[in-house]
Amino acid sequence: xxxxxxxxxxxxxxxxxxxxxxxxxxxxxxxxxxxxxxxxxxxxxxxxxxxxxxxxxxxxxxxxxxxxxxxxxxxxxxxxxxxxxxxxxxxxxxxxxxxxxxxxxxxxxxxxxxxxxxxxxxxxxxxxxxxxxxxx
Amino acid sequence: xxxxxxxxxxxxxxxxxxxxxxxxxxxxxxxxxxxxxxxxxxxxxxxxxxxxxxxxxxxxxxxxxxxxxxxxxxxxxxxxxxxxxxxxxxxxxxxxxxxxxxxxxxxxxxxxxxxxxxxxxxxxxxx
Numbered sequence: 001x002x003x004x005x006x007x008x009x010x011x012x013x014x015x016x017x018x019x020x021x022x023x024x025x026x027x028x029x030x031x032x033x034x035x036x037x038x039x040x041x042x043x044x045x046x047x048x049x050x051x052x053x054x055x056x057x058x059x060x061x062x063x064x065x066x067x068x069x070x071x072x073x074x075x076x077x078x079x080x081x082x083x084x085x086x087x088x089x090x091x092x093x094x095x096x097x098x099x100x101x102x103x104x105x106x107x108x109x110x111x112x113x114x115x116x117x118x119x120x121x122x123x124x125x126x127x128x129x130x131x132x133x134x135x136x
Numbered sequence: 137x138x139x140x141x142x143x144x145x146x147x148x149x150x151x152x153x154x155x156x157x158x159x160x161x162x163x164x165x166x167x168x169x170x171x172x173x174x175x176x177x178x179x180x181x182x183x184x185x186x187x188x189x190x191x192x193x194x195x196x197x198x199x200x201x202x203x204x205x206x207x208x209x210x211x212x213x214x215x216x217x218x219x220x221x222x223x224x225x226x227x228x229x230x231x232x233x234x235x236x237x238x239x240x241x242x243x244x245x246x247x248x249x250x251x252x253x254x255x256x257x258x259x260x261x262x263x
Contacts (some may be wrong), residue, residue, distance in 0.1 A: 061172040090165035097236035
């Protein structure tokens, strides 16, 4: 493996919010590649907010923590707000014991609450056409 | 450990060992995170190294998991400073060594300039 490696994580666009997630098999190089790709997308698509689902991450060590903090800072410089959602409780406990506060990183209990904090709302009712097509 | 992929291999092996010993989810996460910090230290500062797993058992029958992380790098010149939060000469946050100490029940370091570094950490299972 040499040269550029794709982080292999889809980055979806919902309006002016980018939605993505980190997988457990996160090595250092993939973390850096992910940061670069996400930063490019924020800039290219004029994203106002970014939601990163980390519910698959079973370990956040100081390197991953630093990556998240740097990513948040870079995104803020580009005018986007980052919310990290879905941290596993054992990961939260371990981070506190490690002495890491994820300074400057906004968090949410789950992706739904993270999206709500970014101003993204679920439609109150299904659209007319969608409802007609639904069989119950 | 010679490559970055080896850090993932270490995490997998340590996770499997914590399950084997019967650790709960929080202890599994503590031990794998400590292993990740120590393995990265050996990789970044020691130029690579080895991780050995042992399964000590107390006379009471309590089981534990012991990690010995060894490198033949330049050693740590100022151990007290290296154990202080925020001290870093590498790519982390400077919580690696001190953090690993807090996450584990027992912690010893043998190091010196030109002697490499050996960190031995143990976590005991709650009964």
